Amino acid sequence: MVVNTADDEEFFGLHVSPDIDTVVYSLAGLADDLKGWGVAGDTFHALGMLERLGCETWFKLGDRDLAVHIYRTMRLRSGATLTQVTREIAARLNAGWDILPMTDDRVRTVVETPVGTMSFQEYFVKHQYKVGVRSVRFEGVERAEPTPQVVEALKTAEAVIICPSNPVVSIGPILSLKNVRKLLRESEATILGVSPIVGGKALRGPAAEMMKALGVEPTAAGVASMYSDFMDIFVLDEADESLKGEVEALGVKAYTTKTVMSSFGDRVALAGFCLKVLGIRV
Numbered sequence: 001m002v003v004n005t006a007d008d009e010e011f012f013g014l015h016v017s018p019d020i021d022t023v024v025y026s027l028a029g030l031a032d033d034l035k036g037w038g039v040a041g042d043t044f045h046a047l048g049m050l051e052r053l054g055c056e057t058w059f060k061l062g063d064r065d066l067a068v069h070i071y072r073t074m075r076l077r078s079g080a081t082l083t084q085v086t087r088e089i090a091a092r093l094n095a096g097w098d099i100l101p102m103t104d105d106r107v108r109t110v111v112e113t114p115v116g117t118m119s120f121q122e123y124f125v126k127h128q129y130k131v132g133v134r135s136v137r138f139e140g141v142e143r144a145e146p147t148p149q150v151v152e153a154l155k156t157a158e159a160v161i162i163c164p165s166n167p168v169v170s171i172g173p174i175l176s177l178k179n180v181r182k183l184l185r186e187s188e189a190t191i192l193g194v195s196p197i198v199g200g201k202a203l204r205g206p207a208a209e210m211m212k213a214l215g216v217e218p219t220a221a222g223v224a225s226m227y228s229d230f231m232d233i234f235v236l237d238e239a240d241e242s243l244k245g246e247v248e249a250l251g252v253k254a255y256t257t258k259t260v261m262s263s264f265g266d267r268v269a270l271a272g273f274c275l276k277v278l279g280i281r282v
Contacts, residue, residue, distance in 0.1 A: 004174055009120075025038070044063065112135040121183060181229065197220050198260060233255065235259060
């Protein structure tokens with residue numbers, strides 16, 4: 001499972017990997033599904049003390065969450081790669097999957113807004129993505145390499161699923177790494193994408209606003225156009241049935257189902273539908 005690392009940031013001297021941690025906590029059964037981030041039932045005593053000491057605490061890190069960041073930072077400073085540390089954390093928390101950072105190199109998402117340039121976490125968390133977006137760039141991506149583990153995973157995969165994440169800042173950094181699009185175009189795997197846009201709106205987060213900033217129509221078909229050079233199958237929500245023809249005009253086979261995930265059962269149903277379309281039996 002390849003995960004974006006361009007959202008990584010340093011808080012209180014610690015290396016925080018929000019996307020990686022969300023995936024690990026979710027697969028390990030530790031995630032706080034109500035908040036959508038962090039560890040369920042976590043406490044915030046350390047953060048409260050940091051606030052008393054005069055630190056900015058807009059990025060909410062719980063105590064158990066902080067322990068993971070402390071461990072990651074210790075291991076990185078001892079010379080381990082982010083890939084090595086992520087595998088250790090995933091194994092020790094019983095996530096049950098091989099979770100691969102997209103790169104061990106430094107890549108950071110930077111957002112240009114009417115009120116200034118800011119990191120993605122400042123834009124997304126501190127400002128609650130309420131400021132406009134003029135452009136998005138990935139600092140360091142021109143020098144960054146996908147890890148050997150990522151390259152091997154893409155080369156040997158029988159199928160690839162592009163999850164319904166923000167196509168600009170969650171999937172975009174992965175696709176912007178050297179040769180990743182080429183690997184996907186040349187892959188013999190069937191590649192399936194799921195739309196994060198339903199009825200012209202992002203169910204969560206600033207995906208629609210960011211797509212507009214890139215000049216891409218914020219629709220399911222707009223998302224499909226961003227992946228059409230390598231994608232074989234695209235899954236849209238039933239609400240976007242009328243866009244199937246537009247997607248198939250891109251040379252991509254289109255299917256519709258319920259993609260809005262309001263419960264664990266919805267997640268299982270969508271995953272099962274995708275595997276069925278791919279011809280994979282479980």
